Amino acid sequence: MRVFAVSDIHIDFPENAAWFSNLSREEYQDDVLILAGDVSHSLEDLDRPLTALARCFAKVFYVPGNHELWVIRDLETLSSLEKFQKVRAVAEECGASTRPQLSPEISIVPLFGWYDYSFGEPGPELKERWADYLACKWPPAYGVREITSHFIQMNDSVPTVGSGTVITFSHFLPRIDVMPDRISERNRFLYPILGSSLLDRQIRRIGASIHLYGHSHVNNRTTIDGITYINNAFGYPAEEAFASRRLLCIYDDEGIERASP
Ligand SMILES: [Fe+2]
Numbered sequence: 001m002r003v004f005a006v007s008d009i010h011i012d013f014p015e016n017a018a019w020f021s022n023l024s025r026e027e028y029q030d031d032v033l034i035l036a037g038d039v040s041h042s043l044e045d046l047d048r049p050l051t052a053l054a055r056c057f058a059k060v061f062y063v064p065g066n067h068e069l070w071v072i073r074d075l076e077t078l079s080s081l082e083k084f085q086k087v088r089a090v091a092e093e094c095g096a097s098t099r100p101q102l103s104p105e106i107s108i109v110p111l112f113g114w115y116d117y118s119f120g121e122p123g124p125e126l127k128e129r130w131a132d133y134l135a136c137k138w139p140p141a142y143g144v145r146e147i148t149s150h151f152i153q154m155n156d157s158v159p160t161v162g163s164g165t166v167i168t169f170s171h172f173l174p175r176i177d178v179m180p181d182r183i184s185e186r187n188r189f190l191y192p193i194l195g196s197s198l199l200d201r202q203i204r205r206i207g208a209s210i211h212l213y214g215h216s217h218v219n220n221r222t223t224i225d226g227i228t229y230i231n232n233a234f235g236y237p238a239e240e241a242f243a244s245r246r247l248l249c250i251y252d253d254e255g256i257e258r259a260s261p
């Protein structure tokens, strides 16, 4: 069995939608796919890609990204928390599991999250440009720390896993030093909305050896204190320079990692 990983497929772009439509229906029938969020803004449009991917793989694991929680122009009467529940229900119906699967050989654990400014406080440019601030809607008195805490608490029921390979995954970054050094100062204004260090605490408590994350759209792999952190975002069509735009095999029965065409 192999485990493939990808995030940020953003099927609102026709070029990205064509990718999952053309994925082999035969090649991955014994394999698992981890899909780490940002599939679509539209609840209506989630069904088709998730169902298609569930047919290609033996099992698909999924967490919603921030784009799935946008309620602007989609389910405007709902809060983003209510949309989260709907997204989760649609995913489960389509065969994309949002629940951990624990076993002595290999465990796969979805982790929910958000960003809580643990990587820095947002500056004026970020406050003006970051779409979530307008596109998401939260209950009164919910700031980013309350939102993050709400989602992080949902992961508390996952036990420490004591055996086998443990792969956790989240849409958001668990620590900011997974970002490569090459990121220019100019682009670091985005760091406050990338994730939360609370995720890293959970990953380490659970006992992961591999953690997949999305959201940054900057493909990278780095090992820190015994955990290998991997980003394999499919990304936007214009991001070919730093997003791989293909599946990545992050585990197989022999523990070999390799890219898939
Ligand atoms: Fe994304």
Ligand SMILES: [Fe+2]
Residues within 6 Å of the ligand: 038, 065, 066, 067, 171, 214, 215, 216
């Ligand atoms: Fe995202």
